[in-house]
Amino acid sequence: MSDRNAEFHSEQHRQQIVRHARGVEVVDFFNLITGPELLDATESYLPEHRERLYPPTVTLSMFMRQALDADGSCQKAVNGCRICWTCLLM
Numbered sequence: 001m002s003d004r005n006a007e008f009h010s011e012q013h014r015q016q017i018v019r020h021a022r023g024v025e026v027v028d029f030f031n032l033i034t035g036p037e038l039l040d041a042t043e044s045y046l047p048e049h050r051e052r053l054y055p056p057t058v059t060l061s062m063f064m065r066q067a068l069d070a071d072g073s074c075q076k077a078v079n080g081c082r083i084c085w086t087c088l089l090m
Contacts, residue, residue, distance in 0.1 A: 027084040029061035054081075 033042045034057055046056050054062070058081065066077035 025065065025080060025084055027061070027081070029064045030058060033057055033060060 032038065042057060062074075062077040062081050065080060066072055066074055069076060
């Protein structure tokens with residue numbers, strides 16, 4: 001495969017990931033890292049922590065969403081999390 005074809009396939013792959021990531025919300029990341037497949041592994045890496053507004057698993061979920069978002073805004077990630085949790089509590 002030529003360099004041009006490799007670059008094209010790499011760009012296609014990147015665009016597929018970006019499209020998929022745009023549809024993922026903070027709560028999706030939270031559900032993934034606290035789901036049955038990853039819960040034990042997630043808890044084994046958690047440091048001792050005090051009760052906070054956002055525990056480590058929620059903070060990690062928000063960070064993952066922020067890192068994948070186009071604008072990378074911390075405030076947008078926090079707002080998205082709060083909206084999701086508010087909707088879940090209704």
